[in-house]
Amino acid sequence: MALSVRKFDAIVVGAGGSGMRAALELARANLKVAVLSKVFPTRSHTVAAQGGIAAPLANSTEDNWHWHMYDTVKGSDYLGDQDAIEYMCRRAIEVVVELEHMGMPFDRLESGKIYQRPFGGHTQDYGSPKMAMRSCAAADRTGHAMLHTLYQQNVRANTQFFVEWMALDLIRDPQDGAVIGVTALEMETGEVSILQAKATVFATGGSGRIFAASTNAFINTGDGLGMAARAGIPLEDMEFFQFHPTGIQGAGILITEGVRGEGGYLLNKNGERFMERYAPNAKDLASRDVVSRAMTTEIKEGRGCGPDADHLLLKLDHLGPEVINHRLPGIREIAIRFANADPVREPIPVVPTAHYQMGGIPTKYTGQVVVPEGATSESILPSFYAVGECACVSVHGANRLGTNSLLDLVVFGKAAGEQVIKDIRSLPSPQRNLPKDAGEASRARLARLDAASSGERVADVGNDLRRTMQAHCGIFRFPEDLARGIEKVKEIAARAQRLFIQDKSKVFNTARVEALELDNLVETAMATIVSAEARKESRGAQSRADFPERDDKNWMRHTLWYKEANRLAYKPVHLKPMTVEAFQPKARTY
Amino acid sequence: MRLSIYRYDPDKDERPYIKDYEVQLEHADRMLLDALVKVKVLDDSIAFRRSCREGVCGSDAMNINGKNGLACLTKVADLPEHVTLRPLPGLPVIRDLIVDMTQFFKQYHSIKPYVINDEPPPERERLQSPEERDHLDGLYECILCACCSTSCPSFWWNPDKFVGPAGLLQAYRFIADTRDQATAERLDNLNDPYRLFRCHTIMNCVDVCPKNLNPTKAINHIKELLVKRAV
Ligand SMILES: Cc1cc2nc3c(=O)[nH]c(=O)nc-3n(C[C@H](O)[C@H](O)[C@H](O)COP(=O)(O)OP(=O)(O)OC[C@H]3O[C@@H](n4cnc5c(N)ncnc54)[C@H](O)[C@@H]3O)c2cc1C
Ligand code: SF4
Ligand code: SF4
Ligand code: FES
Numbered sequence: 001m002a003l004s005v006r007k008f009d010a011i012v013v014g015a016g017g018s019g020m021r022a023a024l025e026l027a028r029a030n031l032k033v034a035v036l037s038k039v040f041p042t043r044s045h046t047v048a049a050q051g052g053i054a055a056p057l058a059n060s061t062e063d064n065w066h067w068h069m070y071d072t073v074k075g076s077d078y079l080g081d082q083d084a085i086e087y088m089c090r091r092a093i094e095v096v097v098e099l100e101h102m103g104m105p106f107d108r109l110e111s112g113k114i115y116q117r118p119f120g121g122h123t124q125d126y127g128s129p130k131m132a133m134r135s136c137a138a139a140d141r142t143g144h145a146m147l148h149t150l151y152q153q154n155v156r157a158n159t160q161f162f163v164e165w166m167a168l169d170l171i172r173d174p175q176d177g178a179v180i181g182v183t184a185l186e187m188e189t190g191e192v193s194i195l196q197a198k199a200t201v202f203a204t205g206g207s208g209r210i211f212a213a214s215t216n217a218f219i220n221t222g223d224g225l226g227m228a229a230r231a232g233i234p235l236e237d238m239e240f241f242q243f244h245p246t247g248i249q250g251a252g253i254l255i256t257e258g259v260r261g262e263g264g265y266l267l268n269k270n271g272e273r274f275m276e277r278y279a280p281n282a283k284d285l286a287s288r289d290v291v292s293r294a295m296t297t298e299i300k301e302g303r304g305c306g307p308d309a310d311h312l313l314l315k316l317d318h319l320g321p322e323v324i325n326h327r328l329p330g331i332r333e334i335a336i337r338f339a340n341a342d343p344v345r346e347p348i349p350v351v352p353t354a355h356y357q358m359g360g361i362p363t364k365y366t367g368q369v370v371v372p373e374g375a376t377s378e379s380i381l382p383s384f385y386a387v388g389e390c391a392c393v394s395v396h397g398a399n400r401l402g403t404n405s406l407l408d409l410v411v412f413g414k415a416a417g418e419q420v421i422k423d424i425r426s427l428p429s430p431q432r433n434l435p436k437d438a439g440e441a442s443r444a445r446l447a448r449l450d451a452a453s454s455g456e457r458v459a460d461v462g463n464d465l466r467r468t469m470q471a472h473c474g475i476f477r478f479p480e481d482l483a484r485g486i487e488k489v490k491e492i493a494a495r496a497q498r499l500f501i502q503d504k505s506k507v508f509n510t511a512r513v514e515a516l517e518l519d520n521l522v523e524t525a526m527a528t529i530v531s532a533e534a535r536k537e538s539r540g541a542q543s544r545a546d547f548p549e550r551d552d553k554n555w556m557r558h559t560l561w562y563k564e565a566n567r568l569a570y571k572p573v574h575l576k577p578m579t580v581e582a583f584q585p586k587a588r589t590y
Numbered sequence: 591m592r593l594s595i596y597r598y599d600p601d602k603d604e605r606p607y608i609k610d611y612e613v614q615l616e617h618a619d620r621m622l623l624d625a626l627v628k629v630k631v632l633d634d635s636i637a638f639r640r641s642c643r644e645g646v647c648g649s650d651a652m653n654i655n656g657k658n659g660l661a662c663l664t665k666v667a668d669l670p671e672h673v674t675l676r677p678l679p680g681l682p683v684i685r686d687l688i689v690d691m692t693q694f695f696k697q698y699h700s701i702k703p704y705v706i707n708d709e710p711p712p713e714r715e716r717l718q719s720p721e722e723r724d725h726l727d728g729l730y731e732c733i734l735c736a737c738c739s740t741s742c743p744s745f746w747w748n749p750d751k752f753v754g755p756a757g758l759l760q761a762y763r764f765i766a767d768t769r770d771q772a773t774a775e776r777l778d779n780l781n782d783p784y785r786l787f788r789c790h791t792i793m794n795c796v797d798v799c800p801k802n803l804n805p806t807k808a809i810n811h812i813k814e815l816l817v818k819r820a821v
Contacts, residue, residue: 103705112717503635
């Protein structure tokens with residue numbers, strides 16, 4: 001039975017901030033675009049972003065894109081590609097002002113301009129102790145404000161959404177490897193079809209659900225990464241997974257760094273503001289990897305709070321109800337609900353929590369996916385693009401600065417849209433021919449699930465995977481743990497081949513969706529732990545107990561992981577910016 | 591904890607039925623959504639939507655012991671030992687707790703939910719004072735969960751004609767935005783016996799909104815503006 005085929009100029013998989021920014025560009029150019037999303041667009045996880053979006057508007061403190069660029073390069077622990085970073089910082093004002101013109105409800109200063117707050121690692125004057133107020137905020141609901149605004153603009157532009165459609169696998173042209181579309185499952189009917197396009201843009205978001213304690217939504221299962229890996233495309237720098245310093249203990253829900261930007265700080269059980277010891281200048285606003293490591297050390301050395309000495313306290317009552325209610329209303333709501341603590345009176349119990357994947361599908365600043373071929377390490381893979389958290393441009397390198405992700409979404413979402421338009425307009429022929437076996441892989445996956453009459457439960461395998469990653473590939477990484485972890489993930493991967501679901505219905509079968517997501521979680525976890533084991537240095541979010549120093553001589557390079565036999569390859573970091581002088585690697589202190 | 595859950599799978603069930611479940615909760619299972627996830631481990635065929643598990647995505651609205659709410663923000667401790675879960679009332683059921691929200695979004699789209707301003711934008715941001723911006727508070731935070739509209743009798747009877755509280759709240763969000771220039775057009779669009787005036791201030795919507803928003807107040811503002819315009 002052949003799958004039905006629908007044809008488009010472009011398809012965008014994912015309707016978070018990055019996917020909707022790309023879609024908007026395409027819809028405004030009157031292309032025939034399909035935007036797929038597992039959930040209604042405004043339910044994408046961008047909606048949960050709290051603290052803000054970076055742009056050197058200089059509304060409150062002096063600022064410029066050069067300083068922002070320096071901070072981002074340093075924050076990346078020098079693993080970020082400096083050309084892409086320059087590109088992002090130079091376009092920041094343009095894209096944020098555009099969001100404002102679209103109607104995004106930013107908070108305001110007395111001057112009527114957009115309100116900006118300080119955020120970790122964002123400084124003035126190339127890392128001086130003076131913080132830059134660079135984070136443009138809509139209270140502590142910046143992601144919600146941005147995602148709804150982008151959805152609204154797409155409604156206006158008549159973008160065609162395929163809501164509750166899950167992309168399953170990539171389809172590539174066997175001739176030259178070009179991507180010609182995806183297979184996708186319509187949840188409501190259970191039908192699988194082929195969506196074919198001249199350009200396929202991945203914007204599927206993060207994979208935070210590979211860890212047990214995570215700030216991420218249930219749907220953040222690394223689907224784009226899994227699809228790419230299964231199609232033979234490498235994943236870049238997957239070892240770099242950011243742990244956010246302040247997730248609510250036990251619940252994992254995020255408490256934005258904006259709390260510390262507004263003046264909150266962390267305490268250990270002695271009531272000591274311990275960050276002063278680890279980062280004398282920036283203190284609680286040091287880079288996230290630095291703060292998360294300091295917190296883990298405090299807990300390990302017995303200075304954690306509570307009966308089990310297993311968390312730290314985030315104090316903000318001194319900001320007063322006025323600031324808390326006006327600038328951090330969502331945080332107050334969350335803390336009361338999920339931590340039983342009203343921050344107007346008492347501190348919030350927090351622990352470092354898995355948050356953001358710096359790695360992803362390798363791209364250049366145009367959103368085009370680039371892979372090694374022959375002697376070149378970055379050859380453009382035709383008609384395939386990736387943006388947002390699933391892509392690795394790489395602007396975040398080994399550690400992302402807060403508020404740079406929302407910026408990344410709109411800068412590269414827009415840039416990819418522009419590139420797709422250019423590419424489609426220069427294409428000679430309309431659509432390529434589908435390979436004979438198009439859709440076979442997806443059909444086989446589904447058939448296996450339908451046929452199974454016994455086997456492993458999705459929830460059990462998924463929980464084991466998350467526990468393994470948490471225990472073996474966390475903030476501090478030990479050689480034996482990593483090696484054993486890889487073996488465990490391999491066992492889990494084998495179990496994931498034998499899943500059994502009771503639900504065989506065609507209609508909105510969420511058990512099937514979760515089983516299909518598990519395949520992607522497994523690929524992502526494998527990429528992460530294998531890449532982490534191989535990198536024999538500490539840099540940004542990767543902290544190896546056996547190699548505590550950064551090693552620029554041997555490891556100033558990007559990792560590329562291939563699913564096939566867990567093969568690893570490496571490629572150089574772009575140390576040369578587009579127009580300015582390069583920032584030379586230095587010891588990184590805050 | 592004992593849950594009685596509305597079940598219906600058009601693929602195999604002739605009619606809906608209620609199925610009972612018993613789950614053991616642990617210390618970490620604070621919210622109703624945690625309990626539902628436990629139920630799904632026992633019986634993977636139960637279908638419900640969920641994503642953020644922190645009350646910002648609007649996925650898991652359902653009818654909990656007769657009242658609409660989000661499972662992820664409903665504390666188990668605040669519920670009785672026996673809980674009955676049904677899909678949101680008034681919308682077609684696709685399966686189990688999953689409803690077809692097409693009509694709800696159609697009404698949202700009908701109010702032109704975007705800032706309309708045809709003046710060429712300045713190079714930098716349009717200016718807005720903090721006080722002007724404050725007018726958007728209590729409006730823009732809506733997560734489109736549909737708890738309100740599906741608890742509104744007027745919306746049940748006329749889902750195709752009455753915009754409903756969620757849509758009207760958003761209509762006012764754009765009227766209240768100093769950057770928007772389409773107030774007259776927006777009021778024309780709502781000045782209709784059904785679109786706006788089906789609201790009889792029953793207040794169910796205010797009572798259920800998980801984000802503590804007040805659609806009735808917004809609706810009254812719109813009505814006042816129409817009255818003012820008429821004189
Ligand atoms: C709690 C939290 C707070 C944050 N706060 C900030 C902040 O203040 N500032 C900042 O800069 N960054 C912040 N971040 C990071 C930032 O929000 C995310 O990195 C970013 O929103 C990701 O956007 P995205 O467009 O890549 O993906 P998402 O918004 O995650 O969207 C992914 C989309 O892909 C779709 N999708 C996925 N798989 C499939 C599939 N198989 N088929 C079809 N569709 C699919 C989903 O349905 C969804 O529409 C925060 C992150 C978290 C978790
Ligand atoms: S106040 Fe109006 S909108 Fe709200 S429930 Fe009552 S009739 Fe519906
Ligand atoms: S107004 Fe409240 S209840 Fe209604 S859709 Fe918005 S958030 Fe949900
Ligand atoms: S799961 Fe997102 S609102 Fe409840």
